Amino acid sequence: MSDEDRLRQAQAAMDRRDFVTAYEALVELQRSGLLDGEGLYALSDAAWWLGLIRETIEICEECHERFLAEGQVDRAAMVALETGMQWAMRGEPDVGSGWLSRARRLLDGRPSSVGHGYLLWIDAEGRFAAGDVDGALAGAVELQRLAVELDQPVLGCFGLALHGMVAIRAGETSRGFELLDEALLPVLAGRVGPAESGNLYCQMISICTDLGDLSRARRWTEATERWCDQFSSAVMFTGICRVHRAQLLRVQGDWDEAERAAAAACAELADLNVEAVAEAHYEIGESRRHRGDLAGAAAAYEQAAALGRLPEPGRSLLLLAEGRRDQADASVRSALAEQADPFRRARLLAAQVEIACRRADVATADAATAELEAIADTYGSPGFTAWAKTARAEVLLGSGAPADAVAPLREALAAYRRMGARPEEATTRTLLERAVAGAAAPPAAPGGLTAREWEILCAVAEGLSNREVAARLVISEKTVARHLANVYAKLGVPSRTAAAAWAHQEGLH
Structure with a gap:
């Protein structure tokens, strides 16, 4: 076969996204010294799709110099940009920053180009x-x-896509997803290159996962997996999909399969994407913790931490599983103190409620629940809303109001069933059984009040303020106010004074 035939073969293989055939043909041409800058770029692209990241970077550096020698400054800058991003994904941000700086310098003062757009992005x-x-x-x-x-x-x-992300962070969730859906239209129409398409698919799955919108995350993960099937090899995106699939499998309770998917991702992405590998190790830790392999979970969390992924709330919940409740409390508090992102805080707050309730610290659980409810109200996420309902029910159970916990638990149970979150569904069903059993017990106080409501009313009738009641019962002032509102409604009285007078008539005890 002549060199011209090999070149045509390689070009045809690249066009049909058969990167194995393209790579083999281009390597032969490179050995013959017949590749110009564009040919080297095609070789680096094929190597990248095959997961040969070190070779990709070496070829990119040679390609960059070749483009400069050929006077193609814009193309040289574009290669510098891509090289910088590859180094950054490998966990070498300083080297990546150097390449981005070189691209910025080359593009400075030149007419607008795709490279300027990528820098802007x-x-x-x-x-x-x-x-x-x-x-x-x-x-x-x-x-x-x-x-x-x-x-x-x-x-x-x-x-x-970025506009959509900004809108979602601002609480305009529906509008944000409309923009993200629009961003993917050119991808679906085949007007965007495969690497950029994969990036956009990954962004969509990530925001769905961050929001706890598991049904949407599942749909987009399946769509991305189908998209990956078009290629002879797509190591980067296949590996990232495995991480997302592991997350979904873990939520479904398929912990063995989740760990296998995450472990495969670690092997595939070891040299390609340090952030994805760190997330995969965290998922392995989560699956092991749920299975009861606490030592294995601790080891996986440590690997995630070594790669820069804060292993929370998993590590705090692991401490709780080990019976170290005070350490779990301190761990989750520390994580919350360092985390401002509302999506990550939602997960930490749900964990804090669980830990606080196990420690009988209803005041802390109530405060965490209130913040979680605010996040759920802002973003309207199915996951956040279900977590908030469960958290509120746990606080109500801990406050001696099982009847009031029944409704939010039923709502959470239905949400978990829709999302396919089987472990959460099972846990919530157990809590619901407990709440129903408690609500069915004979009334312990006059007027249909719960024992906790009667306790608070009696304290108010003694002349205590909400703050003083909260201090006496070790609950928050918000919880006191919520119970009093229920008292007014049940007794049909308009005020604190009228409720206190009713309590005196019934006889304080």
Whole structure:
């Protein structure tokens, strides 16, 4: 076969996304010294899809120099950008930053190009991660404008996706998902390259998972897996999909299968994506903890931590499972003190409620539940809402109000069933049985009040303030106020004074 035939074969293989055939043909051409800058770029692309990351970076560096020698500055800058992102994903941000700086210098003062768009996207994503929402939104809007100017749909996709992320973080969840859905339209129409398509699919799954929207995360994970099946090899995206699949399997209670999927992802992505590998180790820890393999879970959490993933709330719940309740309390408090992101706080707050209730610390559980309820109200996430309902029920059970816990537990149970969250469904069913049994007991106080409501009413009738009642009963003032509202409703009285007078008539005890 002639070199020209090999080149045509390689180009045809790249077009049909047969990266194995393309790689083999391009390697032969490289050995013959017949690849120009574009040929080297195609070889680096094929190597990347095959998961040969070290070889990819070496070829990219050679390709970058070749483009500069050929006078193709924009192409050289684009390769520098991609090389920088590859180093960053491998967990070497300093090297990555150097390559991004080189790309920025090469593009400075040149006419607008795709490279400028990618730099704009990277900067805007960085602002979003740092909490600069206004800066991120401005970048997203500019990306959409630049996409039209340059007729580059991929930039518009990135801009819309980032705009959607910003909207969701602002509590405009429905609007945010509309923008994300729109961002994926060019992907579905085949107008965006495979690497960029994979990135957008991953962004969609990640935000669904972060929000606890398991049904949506499951649909997009399945769609991405089908998309990966188009390729002869797609190591990066297949590995990331395995991590998301492990998360879903763990939530479903398929802990053995979840661990196998996460372990496969660790092997596939070892040199490619340190953040995804860290998440996979955390998932292994979660599956082991649920199975009761506490020592194995601790080891997996440590591996996740070594790669930069804070192993929470898993590590705090592991301490609780080991019977170290005070250490679990301190651990989750420390994690919350360092975490401002509401999506991550939601998980930590749910864990704090569980830990606090096991310690009979109803005041802490109540405060954590109130914050979790606020997050659920803001984002309308099915997962957050179910967690908040369960947390509120646990507080009510701990406060001696099992009847009031029945309704939120039934709502949470239905939500977990819809999401396919079997372990949470089983736990919630147990709590519901406990609440129903407690509510069916003979009334312990006059007027249909629960024992806790009568206790609070008697304290109020003694002249105690809400704060003093809370201190006496070791609960929060919000819990006192909530019980008093129930008291007023049950007794049909309009005020604190009238409720106290009713209590005196019934005889304080």
